[in-house]
Amino acid sequence: MHVLKSIPIIALLIFSGCRYSNNRTTDEISDKVNQITKAERFTLEKKNGWTEIKIINPWQGASGVNQVFYLVKRGTKMATLPDSSSVIFVPVRKIICTSTTHIAMIEALGEINSVVGVSGTNLIYSPEVIKNVNKGLVGDIGYDANLNKELIIKLSPDLIMIYGIGSESTGYVGKVKELGIKVIMNADYLETDPLSRTEWIKLFGALYCKENLADSIFESEVEKYIKLKKYIEQNISVRPKVLLGLPFKDTWYVSSGNSFISKLISDAGGDYLWRDTESSISMPYGIENVYLRGLTADYWLNVGSISSKNEISAVDQRLNDLPCFKNDNLFNNNKRVTSNGGNDYWESGSLYPHLLLKDIATILHPEVFEDHELVYYKKIN
Amino acid sequence: MLLIVILLILDIFLGSVNIKASEVISAIFNNSNSNYETIILKFRLPKAITALVVGVALSLSGLQMQTVFRNPMAGPYVLGISSGASLGVAFVILGFSSNIAPESLNGLGNWILVVASWVGAGAVMLLIMVISSRVKDIMTVLILGIMLSSGISAIVTIMQYFSNETMLKAYVIWTMGSLGNLTSGQLNVLLISVLAGVILSLFSSKMLNALLIGENYAGSLGLNVRFARAVIFICTSILAGSVTAFCGPIGFIGIAVPHIVRIIFKTSDHKILIPGTILMGGAIMLISDIISQLPGSESVLPVNAVTSLIGIPVVIWVILRKRNYSGSF
Numbered sequence: 001m002h003v004l005k006s007i008p009i010i011a012l013l014i015f016s017g018c019r020y021s022n023n024r025t026t027d028e029i030s031d032k033v034n035q036i037t038k039a040e041r042f043t044l045e046k047k048n049g050w051t052e053i054k055i056i057n058p059w060q061g062a063s064g065v066n067q068v069f070y071l072v073k074r075g076t077k078m079a080t081l082p083d084s085s086s087v088i089f090v091p092v093r094k095i096i097c098t099s100t101t102h103i104a105m106i107e108a109l110g111e112i113n114s115v116v117g118v119s120g121t122n123l124i125y126s127p128e129v130i131k132n133v134n135k136g137l138v139g140d141i142g143y144d145a146n147l148n149k150e151l152i153i154k155l156s157p158d159l160i161m162i163y164g165i166g167s168e169s170t171g172y173v174g175k176v177k178e179l180g181i182k183v184i185m186n187a188d189y190l191e192t193d194p195l196s197r198t199e200w201i202k203l204f205g206a207l208y209c210k211e212n213l214a215d216s217i218f219e220s221e222v223e224k225y226i227k228l229k230k231y232i233e234q235n236i237s238v239r240p241k242v243l244l245g246l247p248f249k250d251t252w253y254v255s256s257g258n259s260f261i262s263k264l265i266s267d268a269g270g271d272y273l274w275r276d277t278e279s280s281i282s283m284p285y286g287i288e289n290v291y292l293r294g295l296t297a298d299y300w301l302n303v304g305s306i307s308s309k310n311e312i313s314a315v316d317q318r319l320n321d322l323p324c325f326k327n328d329n330l331f332n333n334n335k336r337v338t339s340n341g342g343n344d345y346w347e348s349g350s351l352y353p354h355l356l357l358k359d360i361a362t363i364l365h366p367e368v369f370e371d372h373e374l375v376y377y378k379k380i381n
Numbered sequence: 382m383l384l385i386v387i388l389l390i391l392d393i394f395l396g397s398v399n400i401k402a403s404e405v406i407s408a409i410f411n412n413s414n415s416n417y418e419t420i421i422l423k424f425r426l427p428k429a430i431t432a433l434v435v436g437v438a439l440s441l442s443g444l445q446m447q448t449v450f451r452n453p454m455a456g457p458y459v460l461g462i463s464s465g466a467s468l469g470v471a472f473v474i475l476g477f478s479s480n481i482a483p484e485s486l487n488g489l490g491n492w493i494l495v496v497a498s499w500v501g502a503g504a505v506m507l508l509i510m511v512i513s514s515r516v517k518d519i520m521t522v523l524i525l526g527i528m529l530s531s532g533i534s535a536i537v538t539i540m541q542y543f544s545n546e547t548m549l550k551a552y553v554i555w556t557m558g559s560l561g562n563l564t565s566g567q568l569n570v571l572l573i574s575v576l577a578g579v580i581l582s583l584f585s586s587k588m589l590n591a592l593l594i595g596e597n598y599a600g601s602l603g604l605n606v607r608f609a610r611a612v613i614f615i616c617t618s619i620l621a622g623s624v625t626a627f628c629g630p631i632g633f634i635g636i637a638v639p640h641i642v643r644i645i646f647k648t649s650d651h652k653i654l655i656p657g658t659i660l661m662g663g664a665i666m667l668i669s670d671i672i673s674q675l676p677g678s679e680s681v682l683p684v685n686a687v688t689s690l691i692g693i694p695v696v697i698w699v700i701l702r703k704r705n706y707s708g709s710f
Contacts, residue, residue, distance in 0.1 A: 248551065248554055249554065249555075249559035249561070250428070250559045250561030250562050250681070283679075283680060285679050285680055285681065286398075286675075286679070286680070288420050288425065289398050289679050291424065292398050292416055292417075292420055295419075316562065318423050318424070321423075
């Protein structure tokens, strides 16, 4: 679902020159504060006295859906706005987040105490938030249709940030909106480029009136990522083949070639087995098909929540015969997890893609990164 | 019989990976040790055998249920076997795993879901048997069975309502059915159970014929009706229960196949219907499996959807062609 509504994005597409696909992770670093350079799913525009944010097609398969908000600084005189019902007063003081990626970005801006509610406290990794949960300062509002609306009212947040799994998600929050609470749909997870996801920190920057800090975090990340990517390109000679995921019964959901993880693997000097596929979602493939290609894989990554080879065998014994399994080239992204299953890969991983890149590059090219200790990934034995 | 063999071979030759016929043959007969050999011997062969066995078991238990209840809409799941099994599986996927991801559930092994669904199906069957031994009228048993199923489904719905996306997806995928995930040990267990069920049902053909004229008349002919019911219920539990445990609830085959067989063979004699159903059930399930693999494309369809999509038009066609069909009951 490519919505090319903003000119900077089109410009980037034109100037991008990646070997594998329309990878926009390249080159130009914007020096203009508040300009969105990489993200496709939101825009941010400074107007006279307020900031307009627009969320574009916030769920998978949405088209022509835009959410517009006007951020007005507290204490300033209200300008004449196109729609006063979409005003959010900033800086935001109390927020409810439904995705852990939101938490990582808020934490990076030093505003973690503004988080008063989350969806699923057990999925949180951030020690700070867990501390607040234990102190009773953070409520668990539940999921989707089971949103605890009474708790939401009790927490009285300035806004709720949700991520939509479909148009029906808007239905779940209709009632909440009716109560006058602002609901922003965060579409960061739909961004297929690693740096585009990171750019969503600018949205939080605007919400907390910390635009400059957000900008510098993003720019520093872009710089590190691009520098690392170039270094990898210059120092590798082969591109090992990479298999991803696990089957469920006889179906194997395969991430497409234009997915976030596929781009990371490509940038890390790997050859993802399905890099040529184009789909906005994971596709259900027959297990024999994936298995046959999997036989050629050198490395196998992102195997769910598995921590040992025995667990893989228990899923399907036939997987034991894959060469990447036999050769112990099996790595998973669950090094930083809490005992409840909160995984930092899904939390701060989106904010620091250069660390993900370095991890994957170290796995695929250990000779190039001899000193790097893996951050999010671990070897599965 | 020949049709079955042809379909079995076709099922092995066609899959989501395109493999040339010559390579399939060399994979089977020469120890070529190629990658294709792995695909053929470890993936397609067990899956084809599973499809055959599943088709036989579900069709046969469907036939038995239709006769016992003298109801054309009855099927293997009418007594609540599938809802019992779903309850067992729902407990594992949606209940106990609230703190763990479905993949680590896989880590506990294939057997967990199998045992859970077996226990669930068995518990429901046991309850039905107890009711059936105390209730004289078979229609009462049918109604209680349906009520029980609905009640259990409601419990499962509540559990689904309170689970998150990943758990829900794992559960929904289970309900879609799958044929290709059995280990060789599991396939052996399935084969033995179904074989036992088939033998038991061959012996029951006389009882089924007698039941066709109604339980009262059958009783006056000297049939011990409650004993016959018990034998047939046990037989169905073994057949449909094992299939559901290993492959999930696979729909429609059990209802459709007996009708197709009745019309093709133009008889209601179970000495013909039982072998006919065994063959036809196996054949249709193999066809469904071939279609679900979408030969030529990389993707696959859930087999459960395919059985319904090919079963429904066949049954409609068959019934519309023969207007006085209900006379067979």
